[in-house]
Amino acid sequence: MVTGTYVDPKTSKVTLQSFYDDWSQRQLWATSTRANFESMMKDCSFRDIEVGKLRRSHVEAWVKSMEGRLAPGTIRTRIGNLRTLVRGAIVDRVMTADPSLGVRLPRLRRTQAAMRIPSPEQVGGILEAAEEWFRPFVALTAFAGLRIGEVAGVQAGDIAFLKRTLQVTRQVQNEPGELVVKAPTHGSERPVPLPDDLVALLSKHVADVGVHGEAGWLMPGRPPNPDSLSWHFGKTLERAGVTGYTPHDMRHFYASGLIAAGCDVVTVQRALGHASASTTLRVYSHLWADAEDRTRSAAATLMRSARPSADSVRTERA
Known part of the structure; x- marks a missing residue:
């Protein structure tokens, strides 16, 4: 209570789904955003567990279950939505900590490998x-x-x-x-x-x-x-x-x-x-030239500008 992190044990007995049902009604979401959150909750394997009993292991098991059946980007989006929900619960003094912190997520393909650009x-x-x-x-x-x-x-x-x-x-x-x-x-x-x-x-x-x-x-x-x-x-x-x-x-x-x-x-x-x-x-x-490319190009321009012309070289020799 001194540090401001106290959560009433009775409050923490609400399930994640119950808190979501109340919290989501207060959010100013676009229809697509609400649909993404609804999909996340339907798939969430611990939605019926009391928020006070949620552990990192629950989130890790859920991420593992999604791997292989969902794209890495989709998994990351769902965990991002979960974290938004959890932050809302923490602000409302329903939870004390985010169980998703530190959970490893599947790697995304590098942008240059995933992007297809027609000629x-x-x-x-x-x-x-x-x-x-x-x-x-x-x-x-x-x-x-x-x-x-x-x-x-x-x-x-x-x-x-x-x-x-x-x-x-x-x-x-x-x-x-x-x-x-x-x-x-x-x-x-x-x-x-x-x-x-x-x-x-x-x-x-x-x-x-x-x-x-x-x-x-x-x-x-x-x-x-x-x-x-x-x-x-x-x-x-x-x-x-x-x-x-x-x-x-x-x-x-x-x-x-x-x-x-x-x-x-x-x-x-x-x-x-x-x-x-x-x-x-x-x-x-x-797609932008990196620092080495720009440095190399600038140095080449400097070198060309400093190079003596053929006429001046012949004049000096004469």
Whole structure:
């Protein structure tokens, strides 16, 4: 009681599931976040144990049971959600310590090994194979870096053709039983500069194919269904003779192009709509030249600038 860590033994007899049922109702979550927490609790092997009796061994056994049937990233997400829940219980003076601390988690694949980036030739083939109405989807993922839900949310009024800019102001998400139009996630609402060829492609689409509904949706649907767009992308890959890529890989293609062109971290962050530059670095740091490459390049430039010209050498010899 002196240190402020006292927990009433009666309070600690509540089960993890019982505390979650009460605590979760007070959280301001997006539907997808709530679904992730619900999945975590359904799978949790110690949800019916009193929180005062939870031990690190319970968490270790659960992690072991998930290994092999779930991807390492999914396991890490579930343990992260568990820790959020436990922190809530500690703040509410229901628990005294986090039993997940120190638990070893499965290693993730290195980003550069897991990331698949299509080549320019492959992207060109995919764009060529796309049906006329579907080409804006391919182009906006590959040359503007939009996410699937963001492309689904594009309306004609979002495109400033003269300014060559697209304003990302909404996204479409599949939620249980319905399509939901909502604001982009934190940091994702942004203006995206468009290359001239993409502006021309979008202008031709609006003129020849048209838009949909009073809102002027660029893709079919009111609103468009992201799952349907993803399915059509798969069929487009088949026609192009390309396999193994997703619409998100086209976003990686866009990011890699910006980095190769010399764009700095903040520029790439803003173009992609990441919440912070640290997110951009975590995902794409391997694509930037490292310190040794920059040092070597700078030294080479210095050496070339200091090298005497052939004329000056002949003059000195004469």
